[in-house]
Amino acid sequence: MGNEKVNVTVKINGNEKRAEVEPRTLLAHFIRDNLGLTGTHIGCDTSQCGACTVLVDGQAVKSCTLLTVQADGSEITTVEGLGQVGNLHPMQQSFWEKHGLQCGYCTPGVMMAAVGLLQQNPNPSDEEIREGLEGVICRCTGYQFIVDAVKHAAQLMRETEAEVQLVGEERL
Amino acid sequence: MIPSKFDYVRVNSIDEAIQQLQQLNGEGKLIAGGHSLVPLLKFRLTEPGALIDISRIAELKEVRKEGNRIVVGALNTHFQVANNQIVKEHIPVLAETVRQIGDIQVRNRGTIGGNIAHADPAADLPAAAHVLDAKIMIQGEDGAETMDMESFVIGPLITMLPENSVLTAISFTIPPSHTKSAYLKFSHPASGYPVIGVAVVAGVDENNMIDYAKVAITGVGDVAYRATAVEEKLLGQELSETVIKEASQYAAEDGEIANDLFSSEEYRRNLCKVYTERALKAVLF
Numbered sequence: 017m018g019n020e021k022v023n024v025t026v027k028i029n030g031n032e033k034r035a036e037v038e039p040r041t042l043l044a045h046f047i048r049d050n051l052g053l054t055g056t057h058i059g060c061d062t063s064q065c066g067a068c069t070v071l072v073d074g075q076a077v078k079s080c081t082l083l084t085v086q087a088d089g090s091e092i093t094t095v096e097g098l099g100q101v102g103n104l105h106p107m108q109q110s111f112w113e114k115h116g117l118q119c120g121y122c123t124p125g126v127m128m129a130a131v132g133l134l135q136q137n138p139n140p141s142d143e144e145i146r147e148g149l150e151g152v153i154c155r156c157t158g159y160q161f162i163v164d165a166v167k168h169a170a171q172l173m174r175e176t177e178a179e180v181q182l183v184g185e186e187r188l
Numbered sequence: 189m190i191p192s193k194f195d196y197v198r199v200n201s202i203d204e205a206i207q208q209l210q211q212l213n214g215e216g217k218l219i220a221g222g223h224s225l226v227p228l229l230k231f232r233l234t235e236p237g238a239l240i241d242i243s244r245i246a247e248l249k250e251v252r253k254e255g256n257r258i259v260v261g262a263l264n265t266h267f268q269v270a271n272n273q274i275v276k277e278h279i280p281v282l283a284e285t286v287r288q289i290g291d292i293q294v295r296n297r298g299t300i301g302g303n304i305a306h307a308d309p310a311a312d313l314p315a316a317a318h319v320l321d322a323k324i325m326i327q328g329e330d331g332a333e334t335m336d337m338e339s340f341v342i343g344p345l346i347t348m349l350p351e352n353s354v355l356t357a358i359s360f361t362i363p364p365s366h367t368k369s370a371y372l373k374f375s376h377p378a379s380g381y382p383v384i385g386v387a388v389v390a391g392v393d394e395n396n397m398i399d400y401a402k403v404a405i406t407g408v409g410d411v412a413y414r415a416t417a418v419e420e421k422l423l424g425q426e427l428s429e430t431v432i433k434e435a436s437q438y439a440a441e442d443g444e445i446a447n448d449l450f451s452s453e454e455y456r457r458n459l460c461k462v463y464t465e466r467a468l469k470a471v472l473f
């Protein structure tokens with residue numbers, strides 16, 4: 017038992033991808049190793065740190081705790097799908113302006129968790145932002161600047177009514 | 189970490205799930221949100237021959253009112269339960285409980301059925317299930333049956349779920365309209381799981397006499413329990429701070445309180461009293 021591979025189709029950052037995977041392949045590994053999108057980091061690998069957070073059908077999920085087969089048919093957004101140099105997503109812009117990072121290792125996951133939070137709650141209070149970031153760990157910032165950045169991003173996004181911008185083909 | 193190899197099959201109905209379980213003859217394991225199972229697979233603490241993915245079975249996603257009960261389909265995620273209008277209106281203690289589970293990412297994936305079926309001694313949900321007299325609804329080879337929490341969860345990670353069956357829904361009693369409720373949790377700072385969680389539904393009559401009291405505690409031992417000794421001390425008494433304080437002294441009475449590397453039995457017994465008192469005050473004052 018266990019030697020049957022499974023066909024999966026996902027739409028990742030706007031692009032449809034098909035692949036044959038072992039059922040045990042974690043989504044985090046699929047994104048990094050099969051699709052080459054190394055912006056999604058693996059930190060603790062035990063569902064705690066949230067560095068591997070991506071959006072699956074618009075919801076923040078720890079990709080180390082999901083099998084690729086579970087995500088078959090869904091739309092996935094990784095940090096590469098947020099924006100690009102020269103055309104940053106409001107979340108990226110805000111992390112830059114408000115110094116929401118230092119070493120940057122946790123940052124992709126933190127930003128995806130924050131985008132997921134704002135999709136569920138576009139106008140969160142400070143406390144709701146802190147609660148919303150319970151699933152990510154940052155060892156540099158002490159979180160204060162991250163909270164500032166998310167608050168700023170929420171304001172920018174409300175102003176511009178920006179949705180998560182999925183960038184096209186060229187990122188893959 | 190990479191799990192051992194397994195096969196994977198996705199099913200679209202409860203019947204199909206049961207058939208697959210039968211065919212796989214003990215080698216098959218159901219997966220819903222995977223947020224208890226995938227970590228176990230990664231540590232290779234469980235090595236099933238095949239996973240049967242039930243997460244897309246539409247009939248397991250309903251939430252409906254049936255007389256004085258609310259029936260919540262097993263596949264509703266913690267996020268969905270926390271934001272469901274019917275749940276918020278009729279059994280708010282359930283919404284308050286699941287809102288405190290893990291973190292956003294966990295609540296987006298974890299399901300209420302998976303939480304009860306997994307029977308983690310540190311899960312939040314069982315406390316709310318106990319105070320709402322939950323009935324666990326099961327569909328198996330020989331048809332449907334229901335069990336209450338006491339008979340369903342018999343030990344840490346051990347349930348009476350019959351072989352080749354699916355937990356389809358959990359049915360909660362709507363408490364009387366004059367009652368109020370709360371779920372109070374002290375989280376382990378690293379894991380987010382409760383060191384203790386206390387759920388309370390209680391109310392007083394027009395003479396300020398306590399006429400309804402359900403108290404349940406999770407996280408402090410192998411299984412969550414109804415603190416019936418506390419309830420008995422409260423019922424029929426005139427509401428006062430002293431009555432609450434005295435009743436809370438019995439909060440550890442009905443449980444088997446654990447002594448492990450997280451905390452001593454003595455500390456946990458104290459937490460039971462303190463958190464029960466706080467939860468009762470939050471509800472009754």
Ligand SMILES: Cc1cc2nc3c(=O)[nH]c(=O)nc-3n(C[C@H](O)[C@H](O)[C@H](O)COP(=O)(O)OP(=O)(O)OC[C@H]3O[C@@H](n4cnc5c(N)ncnc54)[C@H](O)[C@@H]3O)c2cc1C
Binds near residue numbers: 219221289299
């Ligand atoms: C980082 C992290 C933090 C967490 N924190 C908390 C917390 O604070 N409090 C808390 O209560 N929980 C917590 N959890 C657990 C979370 O709530 C789980 O999602 C939940 O316990 C299991 O639901 P699931 O749908 O993910 O189940 P799965 O992982 O898919 O399944 C778990 C088990 O139940 C069985 N099963 C699932 N569905 C059914 C069904 N319908 N019928 C029969 N058997 C079924 C499976 O076969 C498996 O054995 C946490 C999890 C993680 C990863």
